[in-house]
Amino acid sequence: MTCTESQHHVHKLKSEPEVVSRAEIASGYVNRMIEVESHGWGDVFPAMERLGVRYRLSFWTLNHLRKRRAKTVDDNTFLRIRAAYLDFCERQIANLTHELEVERSINPDAHMEDFEREASQLLAKVREAKETSKVRKA
Secondary structure, eight states, X not given: OXXXXXXXXXXXXXXXXXXXXXXXXXXXXXXXXXXXXXXXTTOHHHHHHHHHHHHTOOHHHHHHHHTTOXXXXXXXXXXXXXXXXXXXXXXXXXXXXXXXXXXXXXXXTSOOHHHHHHHHHHXXXXXXXXXXXXXXXX
């Protein structure tokens, strides 16, 4: 007879590629958006409402994905959540670019060119991903 605990550890040590479902990916997108959108403790539900209005997503869809209750996500919902996440990323990069411009205007001696170049490259990648997802959606 073998110990179930040791069997569990042996199973964990196998190096098999982990399959991630669309529901898990969508949950990750939603949780990252909520984390950035919320302004502290007690603001999770208002943050979900703001995200729902901005991206035309149901509060309950966001809530089920946030709590990882959703086991499956249909194609249309997944594409809408991914598009919302990419738009959210684009907004964050725009905010970062603005902060870099403000820093440069306050301190003209600061060498911000590397940061600005990387931000613009990242913005280009996000926009490319948005265009790719629009092509797939059509």
